[in-house]
Amino acid sequence: xxxxxxxxxxxxxxxxxxxxxxxxxxxxxxxxxxxxxxxxxxxxxxxxxxxxxxxxxxxxxxxxxxxxxxxxxxxxxxxxxxxxxxxxxxxxxxxxxxxxxxxxxxxx
Amino acid sequence: xxxxxxxxxxxxxxxxxxxxxxxxxxxxxxxxxxxxxxxxxxxxxxxxxxxxxxxxxxxxxxxxxxxxxxxxxxxxxxxxxxxxxxxxxxxxxxxxxxxxxxxxxxxxxxxxxxxxxxxxxxxxxxxxxxxxxxxxxxxxxxxxxxxxxxxxxxxxxxxxxxxxxxxxxxxxxxxxxxxxxxxxxxxxxxxxxxxxxxxxxxxxxxxxxxxxxxxxxxxxxxxxxx
Numbered sequence: 001x002x003x004x005x006x007x008x009x010x011x012x013x014x015x016x017x018x019x020x021x022x023x024x025x026x027x028x029x030x031x032x033x034x035x036x037x038x039x040x041x042x043x044x045x046x047x048x049x050x051x052x053x054x055x056x057x058x059x060x061x062x063x064x065x066x067x068x069x070x071x072x073x074x075x076x077x078x079x080x081x082x083x084x085x086x087x088x089x090x091x092x093x094x095x096x097x098x099x100x101x102x103x104x105x106x107x108x
Numbered sequence: 109x110x111x112x113x114x115x116x117x118x119x120x121x122x123x124x125x126x127x128x129x130x131x132x133x134x135x136x137x138x139x140x141x142x143x144x145x146x147x148x149x150x151x152x153x154x155x156x157x158x159x160x161x162x163x164x165x166x167x168x169x170x171x172x173x174x175x176x177x178x179x180x181x182x183x184x185x186x187x188x189x190x191x192x193x194x195x196x197x198x199x200x201x202x203x204x205x206x207x208x209x210x211x212x213x214x215x216x217x218x219x220x221x222x223x224x225x226x227x228x229x230x231x232x233x234x235x236x237x238x239x240x241x242x243x244x245x246x247x248x249x250x251x252x253x254x255x256x257x258x259x260x261x262x263x264x265x266x267x268x269x270x271x272x273x274x275x276x277x278x279x280x281x282x283x284x285x286x287x288x289x290x291x292x293x294x295x296x297x298x299x300x301x302x303x304x305x306x307x308x309x310x311x312x313x314x315x316x317x318x319x320x321x322x323x324x325x326x327x328x329x330x331x332x333x334x
Contacts, residue, residue, distance in 0.1 A: 030120050030121060030124075030147055063198075064197040075194075088144065091140050091141065096200060
């Protein structure tokens with residue numbers, strides 16, 4: 001089920017379990033795409049799931065704007081697990097000391 | 109090489125791609141770091157200044173410097189947000205990933221935030237960068253390392269250069285100039301940051317605004333960046 005198709009980031013639900021949705025992001029997440037990405041994700045979190053999995057396999061770039069979004073999702077829900085994290089995304093998580101904050105798993 | 113970018117959010121990606129085009133021959137990790145830092149500095153310029161920004165890239169065989177200039181006032185500062193605070197990580201990323209970075213501010217005109225990367229044996233240099241990144245959670249506390257900062261005791265904020273003939277304060281540190289300007293090993297945080305304030309008018313004559321990196325500008329500018 002494709003929820004939002006923005007020019008920069010595509011938000012896709014790969015598992016619509018309301019208590020533990022899996023959301024895939026594709027594209028480049030920065031200042032120009034973060035609000036549209038947020039708009040695509042927020043409806044999926046309406047039930048305040050205790051666990052959200054975000055698949056970043058096709059997210060080719062993310063900076064602190066994207067980090068802000070992930071932190072907010074983490075704050076609004078119970079826990080966020082990131083899967084298939086690309087090296088550049090891993091790098092920014094590492095640089096900000098947030099690798100521990102998010103649960104990272106290699107595969108989805 | 110220098111290019112101007114407009115005051116739109118799309119400029120962040122455009123600036124990234126502009127610089128990426130000049131580092132495509134470098135190791136992937138170095139490319140990633142440069143892209144991230146350009147993105148952060150471009151984002152800061154758009155969020156905290158009015159108008160667009162300029163990106164300048166100066167690359168030699170051994171070192172690369174990227175500068176982002178905007179017309180905004182104030183001095184950006186490295187912050188230490190908690191894990192649940194969404195914002196405040198832009199300059200932290202630059203602090204963590206760069207070999208050296210700094211700020212040149214000219215009140216009423218604008219500021220330039222720059223970072224520098226060593227290109228000497230770039231793959232060999234990666235462990236040093238990794239050490240910087242993993243050590244970053246130590247935060248931005250003022251370094252207690254006067255012994256390694258021979259100039260720090262004489263460069264407190266607003267206390268020096270009062271009789272300087274020119275209304276310009278150059279903060280370049282002798283310790284940087286005495287050897288290679290490239291910092292490859294991990295510097296005491298926030299020792300990687302150099303900042304330079306160029307006061308004009310009365311501020312310049314009084315020496316207002318001068319100071320060492322953690323002592324003056326960063327404290328004074330707290331909250332200006334994200």
